[in-house]
Amino acid sequence: MSPPLLSVKDLKTHFFTADGVVRAVDGLSFDVAAGETLGIVGESGSGKSVTALSVMRLLPQRSARTIAGAVLFSGMDLLKLDERAIRDIRGNRIAMIFQEPMTALNPLMRVGEQIAEVLRIHTGANRRKARAAAEAMLHLVRIPDAEKRYDDYPHRFSGGMRQRVMIAMALACDPRLLIADEPTTALDVTVQAQVLKILVQLKARAGTAIVLITHDLGVVAETCQRVIVMYAGRKIEEAEVATLFARPAHPYTRGLMAATPRADSEAGKRLVEIPGLVPSLSEPIVGCAFAPRCPLAYDRCRRESPVLSQIAPGHEVACFAADSGP
Amino acid sequence: MSEIAQHRAAEAPLLEVGGVTKHFPVRTGALGLSRSVIKAVDDVSLTLARGETLCLVGESGCGKSTLGKLLLRLIEPTAGTIRLEGADVTHASGAALRAFRRRVQIIFQDPLASLNPRLRASTIVAEPLDNFGLLPARPSEKIAELLGLVGLRSETARKYPFELSGGQRQRLGIARALSLSPQIIVADEAVSALDVSVQAQILNLLVELRDRLGLAYLFISHDLGVVRHIAHRVAIMYLGRIVEVGDSRTIFSAPRHPYTEALIAAAPVADPRVRRDRTVLDGEVPSLRNPPKGCAFHPRCPFAFDRCSVETPQLRQRGPGHSVACHLDSAGTLDSTADVA
Numbered sequence: 001m002s003p004p005l006l007s008v009k010d011l012k013t014h015f016f017t018a019d020g021v022v023r024a025v026d027g028l029s030f031d032v033a034a035g036e037t038l039g040i041v042g043e044s045g046s047g048k049s050v051t052a053l054s055v056m057r058l059l060p061q062r063s064a065r066t067i068a069g070a071v072l073f074s075g076m077d078l079l080k081l082d083e084r085a086i087r088d089i090r091g092n093r094i095a096m097i098f099q100e101p102m103t104a105l106n107p108l109m110r111v112g113e114q115i116a117e118v119l120r121i122h123t124g125a126n127r128r129k130a131r132a133a134a135e136a137m138l139h140l141v142r143i144p145d146a147e148k149r150y151d152d153y154p155h156r157f158s159g160g161m162r163q164r165v166m167i168a169m170a171l172a173c174d175p176r177l178l179i180a181d182e183p184t185t186a187l188d189v190t191v192q193a194q195v196l197k198i199l200v201q202l203k204a205r206a207g208t209a210i211v212l213i214t215h216d217l218g219v220v221a222e223t224c225q226r227v228i229v230m231y232a233g234r235k236i237e238e239a240e241v242a243t244l245f246a247r248p249a250h251p252y253t254r255g256l257m258a259a260t261p262r263a264d265s266e267a268g269k270r271l272v273e274i275p276g277l278v279p280s281l282s283e284p285i286v287g288c289a290f291a292p293r294c295p296l297a298y299d300r301c302r303r304e305s306p307v308l309s310q311i312a313p314g315h316e317v318a319c320f321a322a323d324s325g326p
Numbered sequence: 327m328s329e330i331a332q333h334r335a336a337e338a339p340l341l342e343v344g345g346v347t348k349h350f351p352v353r354t355g356a357l358g359l360s361r362s363v364i365k366a367v368d369d370v371s372l373t374l375a376r377g378e379t380l381c382l383v384g385e386s387g388c389g390k391s392t393l394g395k396l397l398l399r400l401i402e403p404t405a406g407t408i409r410l411e412g413a414d415v416t417h418a419s420g421a422a423l424r425a426f427r428r429r430v431q432i433i434f435q436d437p438l439a440s441l442n443p444r445l446r447a448s449t450i451v452a453e454p455l456d457n458f459g460l461l462p463a464r465p466s467e468k469i470a471e472l473l474g475l476v477g478l479r480s481e482t483a484r485k486y487p488f489e490l491s492g493g494q495r496q497r498l499g500i501a502r503a504l505s506l507s508p509q510i511i512v513a514d515e516a517v518s519a520l521d522v523s524v525q526a527q528i529l530n531l532l533v534e535l536r537d538r539l540g541l542a543y544l545f546i547s548h549d550l551g552v553v554r555h556i557a558h559r560v561a562i563m564y565l566g567r568i569v570e571v572g573d574s575r576t577i578f579s580a581p582r583h584p585y586t587e588a589l590i591a592a593a594p595v596a597d598p599r600v601r602r603d604r605t606v607l608d609g610e611v612p613s614l615r616n617p618p619k620g621c622a623f624h625p626r627c628p629f630a631f632d633r634c635s636v637e638t639p640q641l642r643q644r645g646p647g648h649s650v651a652c653h654l655d656s657a658g659t660l661d662s663t664a665d666v667a
């Protein structure tokens with residue numbers, strides 16, 4: 001087997017605040033193979049976005065620190081690179097798109113210029129070549145009248161078009177890896193379908209690997225090959241998409257699926273609730289972080305933190321109860 | 327349905343909206359000198375029965391929130407009538423409007439933005455009662471009862487909104503809406519800001535309260551999963567107009583309007599075995615400032631023909647309680663049965 005494109009090993013990113021240390025990501029490991037789409041699922045505060053920002057080294061340096069772990073990309077540890085070296089990789093070999101395209105685009109710069117700038121910086125293309133390439137990218141993400149729209153400012157674009165511009169910018173340099181943090185959450189459902197379709201098509205064209213961060217199990221089911229489920233800064237389950245949806249093993253994963261109302265299910269059935277709340281990450285967690293909300297929790301879960309173990313090929317779970325069978 | 331509920335359902339609808347329209351004036355042109363209007367809600371007619379949940383579904387800018395505000399009498403309609411149990415409340419003011427407010431309440435999307443940060447939970451819940459002079463001599467019992475109704479502990483009464491979690495805040499917002507024992511609650515994206523695990527708690531609570539208190543909900547949502555779960559009937563809006571309305575099962579299993587079909591097809595399903603080859607709708611919702619002529623959906627509609635760009639289709643009944651506004655449907659292209667109208 002060839003080595004993974006991205007290998008995150010025992011990543012720990014903590015925030016140092018006036019109220020104490022927040023363990024946003026606490027010992028996370030995962031691999032992304034070249035060309036694959038990996039989903040990271042979790043609710044608010046599970047650490048999915050902080051994971052992405054840690055990999056990209058985009059965290060606010062005053063409060064957040066990655067205190068342990070390694071992020072190996074094509075063999076290099078991104079956490080050990082100096083600022084110049086990481087800037088060469090960011091936007092070039094690893095690109096990122098965010099939930100809010102309006103805040104990620106420069107409102108005072110023409111849309112096409114923002115794409116051309118990426119190309120000029122990373123490929124050294126001259127203005128004319130960069131413009132031609134940027135126009136081609138706008139075509140690829142299906143912006144109508146790309147040559148004309150090149151000179152528009154972001155406020156003239158709708159939400160869906162802005163996100164497509166972000167995708168064009170992110171993919172301009174043919175990155176090996178695209179990290180997409182809730183890329184369609186702010187979009188209407190018909191526009192979400194368009195954007196996801198474009199992402200999948202472009203990925204197939206360039207062989208880009210995608211890490212898709214989302215809270216939406218539907219988006220995962222329709223776009224990803226493998227999934228990581230995060231809870232309280234840790235990975236609690238990982239599996240192929242088909243396996244995860246057919247045989248979810250962690251009680252939290254099962255809870256999430258049962259709690260999600262589906263458009264294709266019968267109406268009127270009571271949703272399964274996950275009682276209680278996500279734990280505070282500023283206090284040390286003893287035992288399994290999910291134990292206080294878990295229907296299967298027993299003594300051991302409250303004392304010891306379960307480690308990930310393989311229950312089937314490619315299917316890992318961190319749960320004492322799932323381990324010993326239902 | 328209980329006998330009482332059946333008997334009641336036979337009476338006049340609880341809420342009846344006829345041809346409600348809301349135009350917002352806008353200034354256009356280089357100097358803002360010319361005036362035009364945005365038709366945010368255009369000729370909408372709906373009914374809501376006791377204990378019924380009617381979901382308003384549509385994408386951003388379709389007018390669903392404006393319609394909600396019209397029904398709450400928070401904004402004045404440009405045309406049309408709103409009747410509550412047969413009584414015209416379209417232009418009710420003074421005492422009549424206050425009486426209306428007691429019976430129709432709202433739950434907002436963002437509980438933090440809709441709860442006064444400087445008031446304790448007890449004051450927030452008691453304020454509507456106080457406003458109507460209904461606060462009992464010993465309010466703490468009533469407050470504890472209301473908090474208990476939404477699953478909050480009585481200790482919560484002392485807390486400020488910032489001390490509560492998102493789910494608890496939404497419960498508090500619901501308790502406030504229930505304090506006046508209304509018959510109708512307009513819930514505008516009431517669970518959209520919540521995480522899935524908390525959303526399930528709030529949805530279950532809303533269903534319990536509906537069944538226990540006989541509440542009618544006008545439930546505004548863009549999430550079809552949530553809609554499928556809670557709705558008795560569904561109305562689909564596009565650019566200010568209702569394009570299809572029917573009972574929830576019909577809308578989800580046999581939608582007739584091409585937009586409804588596209589909307590349902592576009593919603594991702596949390597099941598990788600369901601690999602539908604879905605037709606992705608081209609384009610985006612057009613601007614209300616410059617809506618397309620004829621059927622507003624025709625530029626995106628895969629079935630549009632010449633009539634669609636000329637004439638606006640009216641809602642016509644296609645089955646029991648099922649109406650569709652589409653020329654295709656009335657022309658019989660989708661429907662082999664003869665035009666019943």
